[in-house]
Amino acid sequence: MRIAIVTESFLPTLNGVTTSVCRVLDCLRAAGHEALVVCPGPAPSSYQGFPVHTVMGVTLRQFRVGLPSYDLERVLKDFQPDVVHAASPFGLGARGLAAARNLRIPAVAIYQTDMPSYLKQHGGRAGGIVEKASWRWIRHLHTLADLTLVPSSQTLQELSDHGVPRTALWSRGVDTVMFDPDRRHEAEVSDLRDMLAPRGETIVGYVGRLAPEKEVHRLAEIADLPGVSLCIVGDGPSRASLERLLPRASFLGYRSGLPLAHAYAALDVFAHTGTKETFGQTLQEAMAAGLPVVAPAAGGPLDIVRPGVTGLLFDPDHGGALRQAVGGLVADATMRERMGSAGRAKVADRSWAGLVDELVAYYQSVIEPSWSPRTTTAA
Template sequence: MRVGIVAESFLPNVNGVTNSVLRVLEHLKREGHEAMVVAPGARDFQDEIPDYLGFEIVRVPTVMVPLVDSLPIGVPTTTVAAALAGFKPDIIHLASPFVLGGAGAFAARQIGVPAVALYQTDVAGFATKYHLPMVANLAWEWTRTIHNMSEMTLAPSSSYIRELEAHGIKNVRHWGRGVDTELFNPAKRSEVLRRAWDPTGEKKIVGFIGRLAAEKSVHRLAPLVDDPSVQLVIVGGGPERDELEALLPTAVFTGPLGGEELARAYASLDLFVHTGEFETFCQAIQEAQASGVPTIGPRAGGPIDLIKHGENGLLLEVPTFEAELPDAARWVLDDARHADLQRAARASVENKTWAALGDQLLGYYSEVLDAYERNVVHLFGRDVALPRWAPARLGQPRRQARRDDTA
């Protein structure tokens, strides 16, 4: 199978979209498939990589958008359609489509290839957080257009499946995220690191790991800052770091971490608190759970599916999150139940491997390809391929079943 991926974000920018694309590419490589990625360029050309695991990365120019200054936005040029047409994919994978992915959706129709769109970013929710209600309404209209141009939409949580369907998006299916349970593991807990954060060795370590931006609402940790029994640790970078350092003067700010350093940071926490309500999935919660760390999150979006209230952590109502947080943290950190919560956190993700999720994704690809094949044969006969949106191509010879090309 040949998979053309149009990614709204990719290396060197590291975020949820990038990470899931990397895991998909790794699975495609293991299973012997071919892939190509169209993605935004880096702010510094020297940071770009020409390929990943031997799969070509085609870059488009980028622009910087106010309020999301660390995330380059890919410009939807004609490169998108040209690169995909040249690659001749069997299926097109749209990773969190909005700007560049929108061009990918149109290109899929132009070249007559089915598309699967992965909903990963709540753009409308972010717009609301940034006090742009008109942009939020337009974002939903555009999201509906892009996703309904695709044959299938994959959403990472039950709450967002319901929300997408409520906004008129069709054929929405569930596809979660895997987690690396070898990298993120309770065995990575480091007493040396904990002592560096808390020289007294007497405090409970409560942490947030993620992008320091408005939509993450990290300011909601403020009720814990004066608790003498708690040491706050903030891992990550972003445009709100300076403001948060002023708001949380006793917190330890590590900056962004990756790999083993990140794994040690997760495992060295006693409690992970995710504060933002616009997460379509929230991989950080899964990584904390894999590290044996109980979690607190908002009763909204992805965390609802990940946190089993009272078993591996707690869900707090969004309007009262800050008011509830101190008591919730004390409940989780109570020595009478903390060890049970730790064990339950790890157990809740042990079967959520990327290999299993990769196989599920390939199953969705096959389902889309089979349905697409049946529709084309039904409408135009077995020897003619004509996308129903492009009547000018009626009568052109059809290339034989795409999946046979790489058999």
């Protein structure tokens, strides 16, 4: 199969969209498919042997944004894909979906970023108006796709409520080899734990981008819990303000690969703070690392966390709920161990290879839809 992936974000920019696209490309290569990547520049000229075509981009709030290019139709026509995959489309992705429609190429859109909430949060007094306008735009651009895949049941319902047609559920994979409870016994992790908790404190950590939409300020509720060492992994525009808000916390900065796996392994409890997440990939990574997780009872975490089994959900509208949930886990090492083991078991079979097999099946469903005369078996 030949797949053209038009993505709003790609290397060297590192975020959830880039990570998902790279894992999909890894698995497509392993399965023998052909792919083309279209993304904002600058970017590598190839990835996994697949060509990368860049379009002009601009930087907004530390994000590289691709500008819609009418050159896309020529690029797609030259590559002749069986399907176009639009990763978290908004600007460049919308143009990719329009080009696919003009060329009569089947298209699958992946809804990953809650852009309306993001724009509302950063829109100031006009935030509500901007949010409504963005939903109109999202409904329009996803109408151009033959199928829109969303990562959680909550998001599936939200898109339905806003009139987005032809949706289906497609989750995310996790690297259970990289994120493994056994890493807790590695020397690098022991050294990190000694640094973070020199007096044997329980280490509670957050991993993710440090930006307003991630609501990391909620961690102030637990910053003074007795016997707790707070660890924050990640970087972003909110780092300076968070360092002022949480002066006793340890900020480890951005980590990826093995250093990230070591950071997870050094924690005792994982705390997630954002209420507008369409999924919650760091929750899966923490569970793979054998950690009990605490997250808001909102959005993607509702599908990932099984309360009382793999972790705890807290009411984000109730002051002190996060503190109560984390405090309960800090006080009970046996419960932490039980939930961590259950979380690891829950995600053990969520490999990216299996999730990409599902994705390829979705590709096939729009290339040869069940109603197509070409799929009708002759009598």
